[in-house]
Amino acid sequence: MNDYVEKEQKIRIQKEHDSIYQVLIQDGGYVSPNEYLWDDVLISIVLKKPVLLKGPTGSGKTKLAQTVSKFFNQPMHSVNCSVDLDAESLLGFKTIIQKDGVTTIDFVEGPVVQAMKKGHILYIDEINMAKSETLPILHSVLDHRRVLTNPFTNEVIVAHEDFTVISAINEGYVGTSPMNEALKNRFVSFTIPYLSGIELKKVVINEYPNTSEELIETILNIGDDLRKQVVNGLLSDDAASVRSLLDAIGLAEHMPVRRAIQYTISEKLDDKIERRLVMELVDTWVK
Structure with missing residues (x-):
């Protein structure tokens, strides 16, 4: 054969x-x-x-x-x-x-x-x-x-x-x-588009099986908002990177979500207005 x-x-x-x-x-x-x-x-x-x-x-x-x-x-x-x-x-x-x-x-x-x-x-x-x-x-x-x-x-x-x-x-x-x-x-x-929805959640759970459901849902909701703003042309593609989102979850297990997103997503963007928008989106999910 x-x-x-x-x-x-x-x-x-x-x-x-x-x-x-x-x-x-x-x-x-x-x-x-x-x-x-x-x-x-x-x-x-x-x-x-x-x-x-x-x-x-x-x-x-x-x-x-x-x-x-x-x-x-x-x-x-x-x-x-x-x-x-x-x-x-x-x-x-x-x-x-x-x-x-x-x-x-x-x-x-x-x-x-x-x-x-x-x-x-x-x-x-x-x-x-x-x-x-x-x-x-x-x-x-x-x-x-x-x-x-x-x-x-x-x-x-x-x-x-x-x-x-x-x-x-x-x-x-x-x-x-x-x-x-x-x-x-x-x-x-x-x-090859960014993952979203149930497929992205499967990847997250596989990568971080012991992470709390609450943290996963919070990060995924933030990621969903970031993707919407990318589609709307208000954020560059990098802001919706799955790799960066996974990195954010890894950091958020040991520090506040806001700082984790700042380090893994916001600070990597060149545009000051985009960085501010990312953090404003985070603040709608993290009190």
């Missing part, structure tokens, strides 16, 4: 016999904001489509990639993009080594080469922060060819059957730029 069929069967078995939410919650993994997003990402990966995750910081893009890695028992190699990212950071570099008294030149394989050869997941984070001239080297890796000619060694690398690419972007953030169309067209794109 080939790997493609095995992966398809694993998805089908899980859908037939388990609650996806419950399975992933128990593993401490990603929880889908709806009934289809997680399934659709898995289907795309099984079909060997490079996946692009779009969403604000703290929405769970990296957690989703980590959960895919755990679900398929497939190790993940990460690339954190920046303006300093170059071909060596992606593919590897040559180095001089001494062995048995002989000096030789060796090639240290980078994350792209390792993932392609071993059939692992390549996770490219904040892909729209890389310089536009750096990423075209991956075009042949991301399309139907799934092949790479290493410019440092001239080795032609054909991707392992299980090789998977997942990328993530934070759109509209400082330091980012629109993705090159040739690169974007190689991905299947998914919008």
